[in-house]
Amino acid sequence: MTLLDVRGLTVRTTDGRTLVDDLSFSLARGERLGLIGESGSGKSLTTLAVLGLLPDGMTATGGIELAGTQIVGAPEKRLTAVRGRDAAVVFQEPLTALDPLMRVGRQIAEPLRRRTGLKGAELARAVAFALEQVRLPDPERIARAFPHEISGGQRQRVALAMALACDPKLLIADEPTTALDVSVQAEMLELIDTLVREREMAVLFVSHDLAVVAKVTDRALVLKDGRAVEKGEVRSLVGAPREDYTKALVASARRLESALDLRSTR
Numbered sequence: 001m002t003l004l005d006v007r008g009l010t011v012r013t014t015d016g017r018t019l020v021d022d023l024s025f026s027l028a029r030g031e032r033l034g035l036i037g038e039s040g041s042g043k044s045l046t047t048l049a050v051l052g053l054l055p056d057g058m059t060a061t062g063g064i065e066l067a068g069t070q071i072v073g074a075p076e077k078r079l080t081a082v083r084g085r086d087a088a089v090v091f092q093e094p095l096t097a098l099d100p101l102m103r104v105g106r107q108i109a110e111p112l113r114r115r116t117g118l119k120g121a122e123l124a125r126a127v128a129f130a131l132e133q134v135r136l137p138d139p140e141r142i143a144r145a146f147p148h149e150i151s152g153g154q155r156q157r158v159a160l161a162m163a164l165a166c167d168p169k170l171l172i173a174d175e176p177t178t179a180l181d182v183s184v185q186a187e188m189l190e191l192i193d194t195l196v197r198e199r200e201m202a203v204l205f206v207s208h209d210l211a212v213v214a215k216v217t218d219r220a221l222v223l224k225d226g227r228a229v230e231k232g233e234v235r236s237l238v239g240a241p242r243e244d245y246t247k248a249l250v251a252s253a254r255r256l257e258s259a260l261d262l263r264s265t266r
């Protein structure tokens with residue numbers, strides 16, 4: 001069953017520049033797709049369009065159907081209902097999602113309370129559980145901390161816990177490991193992989209690094225200047241890229257072999 005259907009998505013600026021050009025792809029429930037391309041290729045704008053979050057001065061045309069809701073042209077009220085429940089996002093920079101002035105626990109409590117209606121001690125227990133799920137040690141301490149009091153890797157885990165709090169059908173991960181130290185990148189990818197598998201969530205995974213995409217998804221779509229230039233199984237994109245642009249992405253991908261080995265052993 002189709003969860004996300006993007007048909008002829010085009011994003012333009014008011015001064016007439018086309019930043020995403022006639023893009024189409026779809027995602028079934030529980031399926032994973034990588035969006036790959038170099039900086040400026042339109043990956044982030046595509047994911048923002050899916051959530052109805054395009055910046056001012058940009059308009060989307062075409063169709064985006066997410067869990068039965070037409071996103072393009074939808075009123076804000078309908079979009080608010082979709083976000084969190086049908087699709088949630090983890091951005092490259094966790095501070096985008098986190099309020100610097102609010103303790104971490106309260107930030108996770110809010111979406112949890114909305115979804116579950118829990119209060120008081122039960123809600124506090126659910127917050128601690130959400131933090132444990134993303135493998136954060138000492139969840140009570142983390143819950144009391146402000147975002148600047150924890151490490152970048154821990155903040156990204158908190159952002160992931162917030163995204164998962166409403167049990168969305170689709171997780172959008174936009175360069176979720178790019179800002180992290182190399183040593184914590186692999187752990188984060190593994191965590192995303194495990195958590196979405198347990199929840200049977202679909203994933204739209206954005207990265208400029210094909211090796212990173214290969215760790216999480218089986219299929220990928222290659223974007224260049226806002227257009228899809230190639231799509232298919234990650235394995236065939238890597239083994240036999242047709243476009244020069246894809247060949248360049250393969251060449252620049254780090255640790256590609258180990259990423260593919262990892263998936264083939266599952």
Ligand SMILES: Nc1ncnc2c1ncn2[C@@H]1O[C@H](COP(=O)(O)OP(=O)(O)OP(=O)(O)O)[C@@H](O)[C@H]1O
Binds near residue numbers: 019045
């Ligand atoms: N708010 C904005 N106003 C004007 N142009 C923008 C805006 N945001 C993005 N763009 C332009 O749209 C194009 C696509 O940007 P987008 O952020 O989607 O690329 P990307 O592939 O996600 O790259 P990156 O990995 O660097 O974020 C780029 O040419 C970028 O300069």
